[in-house]
Amino acid sequence: MTKLIDHRGNPIPWPSEQQLQTDESKLGHLKQHFAEHPSSGLTPVRLAAILRDAEQGNLISQCELAEDLEEKDGHIFSELQKRKLAMLNLTGRVAPPRNASEQEKKDAAWVQELLDEMPDFDDLVLDMADGVLKGFSNIELEWQRAGNDWFLGQAHYRPQSWFQLHPDDRNQIVLRDGSAKGAELQSFGWVRHIHRSRSGYPGRNGLARILSWPYLFKNYSVRDLAEFLEIYGLPLRLGKYPSGASDKEKSTLLQAVMSIGHNAGGIIPKGMEIDFQEAAKGAADPFEVMINWCERTQSKAILGGTLTSQADGKSSTNALGNVHNEIRQELRDSDLRQIAGSITRDLIFPLWMLNCKTAGDPRRAPRFVFDTSEPADLAHYSESLPPLVNMGMRIPLDWVHETLQIPTAEKDEEILTSAPTLPGMAPLAALKAQAVADADVVTQYTEQLQRVAQKPVTGMIDQIRDLVETANSLEAIRDGLLALDIPIEQLADAMSQALTVAGLAGRYELLQEAE
Template sequence: MMSIVDIYGNPLRSERELKQQQTHDDARLAHLQHHYDEHPTSGLTPSRLANIMREAETGSLVSQMELAEDILEKDAHVYCEVDKRRKALLGIEWNITPPRNASAQEKADAELIQQMLEDSTIMDEAILEMADGIFKAFSCLEIKWAQFDGLHVVQGLDFRPQTWFQLNPLQRDELRLRDNSHLGAALQPFGWIKHEHKAKSGYLGRAALVRQVAWPFLFKNLSVRDLGEFLEIYGLPLRLGKYPSGASENEKSTLLRAVMSIGHNAGGIIPRGMELDFHEAAKGGAEPFEAMIAWCERSQSKAIVGGTLTSQADGKSSTNALGQVHNEVRQELRDSDLKQIAATLTRDLVYPLYVLNGRSYRSAHRIPRLEFDVTEPEDIKLLSESLPGLVSLGMQIPQEWAHDKLKIPVAQKGQAVLGVSPSNESKDNLTPLVALSAIHKITPAPDDGPDHADQFSAQLRQQMGDALGSMTDGIRALVEQANSLDELAELLASHAVNVDDASAIMGQAFAAVELAGRIDVEQGR
């Protein structure tokens, strides 16, 4: 164990470190278990939002991470778009691929890691928790190790809130745990899946997607508040009470209570001589506020999922073709997210499993990789119609390539496979060319029976009978009609013999015999 290092070259000092969780067993980090988030969106102003972002740029990520969590809880539209992008990553098949030109032992180690991860059932949880970093720039999962049958296995993964971390002030791309020191505590080797998801280039403090969404959230929040005030003030008609001169304070109070309650109770009483009038509210509408809210939500959708038509439609530009384009953009985002997650899982999960359990490990330059299969299956009908023509042109197409394109697994040895069983009814409906060739393919002649030439000759005589019969019947009628040889010659000269049917049958027969001969040569008969 003394020579084992992580992919960064940090040594794992002892076997005991694998059995300890850094955030549980380090006394300096005990305070993190009792950290409770603030809610910076309460009373959020442009100046306060700018200060939060400046703090993140200097390495203090707490306020920015609390802001991101608050936005997800308060803004249903943002939560829906982020959750849509996260859930799109689930259900994609993944495989552990050995290094290039792998030896037999390297292939066996990759298969072992594949089985360990499939049996542990942690992959869906890991992918979903790591996808939380799409909105917040990073996501950290602490690994719980265990030993089973002499193997080091991952027993579970614990998600740790982003507020537990800070940036190293001396190296602003390095995440560290907050231990009340200036530099923070370095993450324990082999103890973490540290996923840094770059929504844009730059230091980690500025790579979070929340920074693009926070400003539209702020403007939308202000517009919703203004809309609520507008509806409260101008949504109901103005109620105005009039009292006669010389009214007492008690009478004025009675009239005021009636004015305030009549809008809710739809009824009330006032003393005789007093009046209650309803005046139309000031002219205005909610359209400006709704336009601002709609603009903010469109901006958020563009930032998160790359478009608007996969989340909402305006009834004007929401065509099916444009919706398909927006959906393709969302698929490109999914593939990009999966590639970033695959790189992290290869580095922080597959590599430790390979180092601790693999027999072929030599260095970090040749390790198995986790890869997501993001290719879409080809159109089976289109490919099945195209391949025969390409093969007939001489193209040598591997069967493995066709299986990969169609996403059809290769049958294992002894595994039942689909097949086409010949039927007598279907053979009767075949064209003569196919029927002639089918005799050779489906019912090959036994060694002690008639050869294929005799079979083809018999079938040719049978099919040519009708065509030749129609030709001879016409000539026979002319012979019976003629009274002399000269008259017969004239009749034959003017008689047209139709040989099209006979020519077609002979051409098909020659083609079928040629195909049968090629098969005989290929099969050595």
């Protein structure tokens, strides 16, 4: 059997078809671990202690707190779902190395086939995206074999609370096996994804550390709002007891005072009184302001903005919303690049090493990439490319297919062609075209001028529309119109062409009448 070594020259054990690393008897305690739900009774002092423990390598409480954030806060859950599910809308592929040989291309295609046979690949990507909140995500791989081919079976998501940081290297994540240093993750046995929202150790990368503080403040505000709504509008009940009243009489009076607001009735001993003071006054606005601030902060941390999450009714415009949506796309592309790197290292490289003829030099290994490019405007390129080709520009055909996201036809595959011209139809078509040109030349020139002026006019209209949507007064609209960058030169050129065409059209009509 061929001996495998890693990039450091250390031997790599071949994957096992039967046993997973977490199935070992010494790690059975991990499956008996249940979450402590540290968000219950969470205080600033307790939260600071949880975050400090994570920095020192104990990730259990921080990871369980992250799970509570996603379960208990509907806003956090919704925003995280938007960021995670955006990754599933794009497809990925196995790409050969640069300047690949024919054999390297064949090996990349074979790895793609093996990867396509993996069940629930989308679930794997979604599990890896869990690292956005918690900083990392580890998925254990189950290998299977058919003849000489190794392929991937199930991928098992493992809770982050099963892991810890190595005490001598806080960039290394190990299994909690009861020892101080933990158990290193087996090569070819895991997809180890560390998601970098910012620089730092894995224990400090996750968004949970940023979201936990607004989550705490929001909970305080929600609790205070609930208490306010419970007593708002109710009069203050004040019980009075005579001097010398016994403890039992005082207790009876207190019970009557507390229950009379809900029961609308009650009894008290003779000689005691209950006075109703003015109803409690106040407003819920301060609590709502605090809650809204916390949710906006959470949206900014997760999606980079707020206008794609909720509208405040004041500054939300279509233009600003588009800007924030572009920020979301940048986050999506960054997330997918990180996930693709982990898939290349822990899925594609093992499949290539175990199954392909060109396996050997890691620098020539295939890689996994997500297609994050947006399709180009087909109508625009169909108009601009033919003149450029006629000018002599050498435009690669592969670049056109990639830019327009049109797949290249395989050999013997049917392709689109222009409709054939029947014998005898070409002269008739030419005569018809000439007749149309003679009869309607003015209309044709008019349509051409409309196309020339369309772009500057559309740009001017878009500027005016954005100005009207964002302005808060007629004076602001007036000042904004004076400051607009109107394409005067383009409009002047269009008007000049229009006058020229009008003159030529008039001459044409005179010639027609003279004939």
